[in-house]
Amino acid sequence: MDNPTVEKILSLKNGLVKETFKKNDRRWYLTIDKKDLPETARYMFKTLGLRFSTASAIDLPDDTEILYHFSDDKTGCVITLRVFAGSRDKAVMPSLAPIAKAFEWIEREIHELFGVDFEGHPD
Secondary structure, three states: OOOHHHHHHHOOOOOOEEEEEEEEOOEEEEEEOHHHHHHHHHHHHHHOOOEEEEEEEEEOOOOEEEEEEEEEOOOOEEEEEEEEOOOHHHOEEEOOOOOOOHHHHHHHHHHHHHOOEEEOOOO
16 A cells, blocks of 8 residues: 555454445545444544545445545545445435534435435435
């Protein structure tokens, strides 16, 4: 591993990150279970001080993939959490809105566009 921020995330909890993909020195993708999303996002946002950029969703044939993009402004690195919400008719994710208000709007957008229910979302 050659990125100290990614190393800190990987050390958060043994087995938390199921898969890593390094696109280049400044672009990382970390696949995690949705049950681990709040803990991981809170650590990245609050402890490491990464900036939440946005989230995007992909409608796959049997699942809905959600990508949470965080920026490490000190290094210029973008670290993306890759999470699967479930099939379109049963897509459910824990809401990150209790962590920071920045998550509220994009979760509403993903709900409207992809039908994902965000448990614990205030609206």
